Amino acid sequence: MRRLWMSLLAVPALAVAVPTAASAAPSAPAAQAALTARTAAAAPAAAAQALQPGMSGAAVKALQRRLAALKYYPGSIDGNFGTNTLEAVWAFEEVQGLPAHNFVTSAMQWALAHPKAPRVLVPGGGANRVEVSLSREVLVLYHNSQVELGGYFYCSPGGGCGHAITPTGNFRTVVFMRGWIRVPLGEMFNPVFFIGTAFAIHGDTDVPLAPVSHGCVRIPMDIAAFFHTLVRVPGEPVYIR
Helix, strand or coil: CCCCCCCCCCCCCCCCCCCCCCCCCCCHHHHHHHHHHHHHHHHHHHHCCCCCCCCECHHHHHHHHHHHHCCCCCCCCCCECCHHHHHHHHHHHHHHCCCCCCCCCHHHHHHHHCCCCCCCCCCCCCCCEEEEECCCCEEEEEECCEEEEEEECECCCCCCCCCCCCCCEEEECCEECCCEEEECCEEEEEEEEEECCCEEEEEECCCCCCCCCCCCEEEEHHHHHHHCCCCCCCCCEEEEC
16 A cells, blocks of 8 residues: 645746846845745645655655555554555555555555555455465555455565475464574574465565565564564464465
């Protein structure tokens, strides 16, 4: 999943006057005034830089607050644009149908002020459920029919690494295992299994914008730290389409 803080992306145009004979040699005060005016006019251009990782300040904090209000977990609301905030930006972009970028685009700014709800995959799936869209790479957790969490993930509908293909269908959570767990397909952090103890929604240190998953639903580590507390284990419906 901004308009609240309206990052200014338009660079102001500066009018340039051709000096006349009378103005070709301005006085020192006039020259200083002109320099001050140019500096003041150019300042918004620097502030207009698109928000991106590594930046900090009030605009980043406003972005984080907006993403959190829309249920895209950006990590701590601390004004620092880190990995957690970037992953929340990716999730929001995926849900809104926007190309994923490592910065906040003007299109995303507009969408933050006019957000679309995640497309429901299973209208009759129950008030509490997890929906996973393979095409959009988005996981949505519903509680009492309301979005509780919208998160970016990577799973491999085409068998990314050749080990397994993320299954589609209707499932239920089976068991939660705390910490790093090794299974035949690799290591998983805090996995919530939905098929035996093989396929799970789990954390990993890397949730990239490229196919690397072995068939599970990989979520960011910060979300995996508490995801299991938001679902019923066993028994929470998990729908993958």
